[in-house]
Amino acid sequence: MKINKPKIKIFEEKALDECNTNENIYNTLISENNKKIELSNITIDSCIIKNINFQDNTLNNIDLIDVVFENCDLSNINFDNRFITRVEFINCKLSGISLINAVLKDVRIIDSNFSLANLTETDITNLEINNTNMHESYFDNCIIKNLLLDKVSFNHTEIIHTNLSDVDFTTCDIAFIRMDAYSMKKIKINMFQCRDLIGVLGVVVVDE
Secondary structure, three states: OOOOOOOOOOOEEEOHHHOOOOOOEEOEEEOOOOOOOEEEEEEEEEEEEEOOEHHHOEEEEEEEEEEEEEOOEOOOOEOOOOEEEEEEEEOOEOOOOEOOOOEEEEEEEEOOEOOOOEEEOOEEEEEEEEEEEOOOOEEEOOEEEEEEEEEEEOOOOEEEOOOOOOOEOOOOEOOOOEEOHHHHOOOEOOHHHHHHHHHHOOOOOOOO
16 A cells, blocks of 8 residues: 655744744744644645644644654644645654544554544545554544554454455454444454454353
8 A cells, every 4th residue: 555655845944833823834844832822724734843742732623734743742632624634643642633524645643642532434545553552542434445554552442334344453452442343344353363353242252
C-alpha cells in the first residue's frame, strides 16, 4: 500500500501564537508557543508542527492538508466532520481525539498514543498505524480502504459495523478486543491470536 507523504515547502518559521487566528496557515514551521490562542474555521496546509501542546490552545473546525506533527499533544481535540489529508503524527499524544464523520486520506500515525479515540462513521483511505497504543478506542460504521497495521495495541478496543476484510492484525496485540461478526470477517490473524477472538464469540477453549 502506497501512502502519499505530505507535500511541504517551508517558507517561514513562526511561533503558534504569531499566526493569524482567522486565516489559513501555509508553508510554516511551528515549533514554539508563547501564549494561549484559539484557531477556528481555518486550514493548516503544508506545515511542520513540533513540540506544541495543543491542550494549552483551542482548535475549532480545523482541516489539515500536508502537515507533519512531531512530539505534539493533541489529546481530546475534536476533528469531527473535518478533512485530514497527507498528514503524519509522529510521537504524538492523540488520546481521546474525536474523528466522528471525518475524512482521513493518506495518514500515518507512528509511535503515538491513540487511545480512547472515537472513529464513528469515519471515512478512511490509506491509513498506516505503527507502534501505537489504541487502547479503548472505538470504531463504528467506518468506511476503510487500505489500512496497514504494525505493532498496534488494541486492548479493550471496540470495532463494530466496519468492514476490515484483509486487514492484517498479525503483529498487533488484540487481547480483550471487542468485534462484531461483520467486522471480524476475513481479517488476518496469527494462530496465537485465535483464542482472543474465540472469546469474543463466546466460545470457551478447554485445554486438554
